[in-house]
Amino acid sequence: MGKLLLLILTWALMLMHSAAEPLFFHNDSTLTWDEARSYCQVCFKDLVTVTPKYSAIIAHNVTSDYWIGLRKNSTGNSSSLSWSRWANGDRLTFQNWYPGWPVFKSPVPKIDCCSCSCTCPLATTPPTTTYTTPDVTNTSETLENMSSYTNVTGLNTAGTSGASISGLLPTSIPTLSATVAPIPVEATCGKTPIPVPDLPDPNANYIEDSCVAMLSIGAWVEKNCTDLLPFICYEDRFSGKVSVDNVTANSALLTWLPGPGVINYYRLEVTNLTGGNMLTQNMGLTLKYSLGDLSAGYKYTVTVFAVKCGRDIDDPQKTSFYTIPNKVVKLSVTMQTNTSITLSWDRPEGNVDLYRVQYNGTEQNTSMKIVNTSGMEIDRLNPATLYKFSVWAGVNDISKWSDESTVNEYTKPGTVSDLMVSDNTDISLNLSWSRLPGEISGYRVVATNDSNYIFNATVVKQPPFKIEPLPPGTKITVNVTAQVNGSLEGGTVQVVSYTAPGPVSNLTLSSTNSSLTAHWIRTADNFSSFTVELQLDGGPVIKTANTSDPYTTFTGLKTAAKYGVTVYSVSGGLRSPPVNSSIFTLPSPPSNPSVVSNTSSQITFQWIAPQNIATAEYSVRLNSSFWTQTWSAVVNNKTSYMFNNLTSGTKYQFEVRTKAGDLLSDPVSLTAYTDAQLQSISFSMLCSSAQPLHCDNDTIREKVFQKLNARLIQLLGDSVVWSITKQQSENV
Structure with missing residues (x-):
C-alpha cells in the first residue's frame, strides 16, 4: 500500500510540473456547490482543484468557508472511494482534512432489551429510514449582486456586474429530512422489558450528499452541497500571440488564437511607435483583422483582449511589428x-x-x-x-x-603587378602576374626581339599566359597592360627574359645486361652543356650525367630492367625541351629449376631469380612430346608456376626464361612426371606350331616376350609410366 501511495504521489507531482500554470479567483457571492460550479465553468474553467504546490496560494485570501471543486461520490461509504476525483476530472492525490473530517456513516448499535432471567426476543420488524423532499422555491437568479472575485496571484481583477448565469444554475435547492421508525419488541417471558437506553446518534454529523469547503486556515471540511457559500474558481493561464502576415508599407494582416472556454468577444487595440492610441475595436468572435492606412517604416503595437463574463482574461495576446519603409x-x-x-x-x-x-x-x-x-x-x-x-x-x-x-x-583599372616569366622553352615563354580583382576584359601583351615586334595581341584569359612561337636562344622583352570594359587600360609593366636552346636529335640507346650507352646529335643553337637523366621503369631519376660530349654511358645497372634516358641542351641555366628514349638491359637466365609438388593432373615448378634483377618477368613453357601438348605463360614478380589439366603418368619438359620487353634470356629446363594412375591391360597370344610340343618350350616363349617388350619400349619409351609382365596359361 505504501509503494502504491508513493507511485501515485510521484505521478501527481509529474502532472503538476507538466500542466499549465493556473490562476485562482475568489468570489464572495454565496451559491450552492452546483451553482458555484456552473458559474465557474461559464466564466472560468471550473471550481478550484487544490494541489500541494498551490494550496497556500489558494488559502491566502480565504476569510471564511469557500466551496472548492471536490464532491463525495455516490459509490458507498468506503474512505478510499468516497472522494476520488476533482470536479475537473483530476485524480485526488492530495487531501488536507480538518481533524474529524471526513465523517463516514456508522452502523446502528445492537441493543439488548430484556433482563437476564428472560429470553430476549428477535426484532420482528427491521429498522427503516424514510426521506422526504419538501417543495422548493425557484432559486434562479442573475449574478448582479454577487460580490467581486479576486485573483490571488496579483493579476487583474474585475467585477461580475452584468454577468448572468441564469439557466445554468439549478432551479431548486433540495432539502433532506429523516425519520427513524421505532423497533417493536415482543417478549416471550412475560416480564417487564428493560427500557431502551438513550444513546447518542452515531451519524449525527454524517452528510449524505456532501461537498468540500476550505476553511480560512486552508483545511477542508464537509458541507451540505445545498449550503450557500462563497467559492473559488480557477482558470489555466492563457498563452497566445498575435501573428502578423502580409506586411506592406501601408497594411498588415493580423491573426490571433482563440481564448479558453466561451469567449464573449475580442477587443483589438493598435498603437503606433509614439504610444498613441490608433485603433480600439470590438472584433466580436473573429480571429483576424486586416489593418490599413498605416505609415511606411513605423512601429505598431497590437494587443488582443479576450473578454469573458465581462472581464478581460489575463495575459492578452500581443505583438509589435514595423511596416516596410519606402525605397530610397x-x-x-x-x-x-x-x-x-x-x-x-x-x-x-x-x-x-x-x-x-x-x-x-x-x-x-x-x-x-x-x-x-x-x-x-x-x-x-x-x-x-x-x-x-x-x-x-x-x-x-x-x-x-x-x-x-x-x-x-x-572602378578604374589597376596596373599589372608581379609580372614574371617561367617555363622558358625554345619556342615559348610563360607569363604570370598577380591576379587583378574584378572583371578584367583582357590584357594587351607585346613581345619584341631587338626592337622587332614578334608578338602583339590582346588576350582575354587570366594568367598564366604562354607566348609562342618565339625564336630559340633569344633575348625577349615583354610588355603587359590590363584592360577593362574592352577599352580602358591601366599602366604597362615590362619584363626581360630568354628562350631556351633547341632540343637534341637522333637519340639512340644500346645496352648489355648491366649497362647502357646513349648517343645524340647536338643542335645548331647556342648551348654550354648537356644534362642526361636515367630513370628505372618510369620512376624518379636515379642517375644524372653532365657532359659537353654528345654521348654518355651508365654502368652497374640491373638486368632485364627497362631504363629511360632523357637528354637536355643547357644554356644560361635554361634547359631545352627533353628528348626521351628507353631500352631494356639484356636479361640473365634464372637458375635451379625444381618441382615443388605434383599430382596426377598438376605440376608446380619453381626457380631462382637472376641476381641484380629489377622487376621480374618470366616466360614459362611445358610440353609433352608423347601427347604433342604444349602450355606457355608469362609470370610477373613470382618464381613459381603451376600447370593444370595434365595427363597422369606422363613425362613433361619444363623450361623458364627471364623476359625483358621482347628480349628473352637463355632457358633453363627440367623434366618431371605427373603421378601415374595405373590401369591393367591384359592380352593373350596363341602359339601354334607344326612341331609337336614346340609351344611348350620356355625359351621360345621368352623370346616372344622380349620382342613384345622391345616393341613397347620403342613406342612408349619413358614418355609415360608403364610396365609389362607375363603370365603363362594352362594348355587347353
Whole structure:
C-alpha cells in the first residue's frame, strides 16, 4: 500500500510540473456547490482543484468557508472511494482534512432489551429510514449582486456586474429530512422489558450528499452541497500571440488564437511607435483583422483582449511589428577611383531609421538614423571591376527593409603587378602576374626581339599566359597592360627574359645486361652543356650525367630492367625541351629449376631469380612430346608456376626464361612426371606350331616376350609410366 501511495504521489507531482500554470479567483457571492460550479465553468474553467504546490496560494485570501471543486461520490461509504476525483476530472492525490473530517456513516448499535432471567426476543420488524423532499422555491437568479472575485496571484481583477448565469444554475435547492421508525419488541417471558437506553446518534454529523469547503486556515471540511457559500474558481493561464502576415508599407494582416472556454468577444487595440492610441475595436468572435492606412517604416503595437463574463482574461495576446519603409530615391555614383566608389541618395517619405548598402555580397551599414539626403564612400574595392550597388531603407530592429534601389559602375583599372616569366622553352615563354580583382576584359601583351615586334595581341584569359612561337636562344622583352570594359587600360609593366636552346636529335640507346650507352646529335643553337637523366621503369631519376660530349654511358645497372634516358641542351641555366628514349638491359637466365609438388593432373615448378634483377618477368613453357601438348605463360614478380589439366603418368619438359620487353634470356629446363594412375591391360597370344610340343618350350616363349617388350619400349619409351609382365596359361 505504501509503494502504491508513493507511485501515485510521484505521478501527481509529474502532472503538476507538466500542466499549465493556473490562476485562482475568489468570489464572495454565496451559491450552492452546483451553482458555484456552473458559474465557474461559464466564466472560468471550473471550481478550484487544490494541489500541494498551490494550496497556500489558494488559502491566502480565504476569510471564511469557500466551496472548492471536490464532491463525495455516490459509490458507498468506503474512505478510499468516497472522494476520488476533482470536479475537473483530476485524480485526488492530495487531501488536507480538518481533524474529524471526513465523517463516514456508522452502523446502528445492537441493543439488548430484556433482563437476564428472560429470553430476549428477535426484532420482528427491521429498522427503516424514510426521506422526504419538501417543495422548493425557484432559486434562479442573475449574478448582479454577487460580490467581486479576486485573483490571488496579483493579476487583474474585475467585477461580475452584468454577468448572468441564469439557466445554468439549478432551479431548486433540495432539502433532506429523516425519520427513524421505532423497533417493536415482543417478549416471550412475560416480564417487564428493560427500557431502551438513550444513546447518542452515531451519524449525527454524517452528510449524505456532501461537498468540500476550505476553511480560512486552508483545511477542508464537509458541507451540505445545498449550503450557500462563497467559492473559488480557477482558470489555466492563457498563452497566445498575435501573428502578423502580409506586411506592406501601408497594411498588415493580423491573426490571433482563440481564448479558453466561451469567449464573449475580442477587443483589438493598435498603437503606433509614439504610444498613441490608433485603433480600439470590438472584433466580436473573429480571429483576424486586416489593418490599413498605416505609415511606411513605423512601429505598431497590437494587443488582443479576450473578454469573458465581462472581464478581460489575463495575459492578452500581443505583438509589435514595423511596416516596410519606402525605397530610397535618386541613388547615384558621385565619385570613383580604382579602389573606391562614392554613393548618394535621397531619403524616402515615411520613417527611416537606417540604410543597408550592399555590393557584391559585402554588407555595410551607415548611421543608424539618417533623415536627410545621405551618401557613403565604399573603399578597398578592386580595380577594373564592375560593381552592383544596392541600397535599402530599414527600420530600427532591422526586421523590415524597403525595396532595393540599385546602380552599376566600374572602378578604374589597376596596373599589372608581379609580372614574371617561367617555363622558358625554345619556342615559348610563360607569363604570370598577380591576379587583378574584378572583371578584367583582357590584357594587351607585346613581345619584341631587338626592337622587332614578334608578338602583339590582346588576350582575354587570366594568367598564366604562354607566348609562342618565339625564336630559340633569344633575348625577349615583354610588355603587359590590363584592360577593362574592352577599352580602358591601366599602366604597362615590362619584363626581360630568354628562350631556351633547341632540343637534341637522333637519340639512340644500346645496352648489355648491366649497362647502357646513349648517343645524340647536338643542335645548331647556342648551348654550354648537356644534362642526361636515367630513370628505372618510369620512376624518379636515379642517375644524372653532365657532359659537353654528345654521348654518355651508365654502368652497374640491373638486368632485364627497362631504363629511360632523357637528354637536355643547357644554356644560361635554361634547359631545352627533353628528348626521351628507353631500352631494356639484356636479361640473365634464372637458375635451379625444381618441382615443388605434383599430382596426377598438376605440376608446380619453381626457380631462382637472376641476381641484380629489377622487376621480374618470366616466360614459362611445358610440353609433352608423347601427347604433342604444349602450355606457355608469362609470370610477373613470382618464381613459381603451376600447370593444370595434365595427363597422369606422363613425362613433361619444363623450361623458364627471364623476359625483358621482347628480349628473352637463355632457358633453363627440367623434366618431371605427373603421378601415374595405373590401369591393367591384359592380352593373350596363341602359339601354334607344326612341331609337336614346340609351344611348350620356355625359351621360345621368352623370346616372344622380349620382342613384345622391345616393341613397347620403342613406342612408349619413358614418355609415360608403364610396365609389362607375363603370365603363362594352362594348355587347353
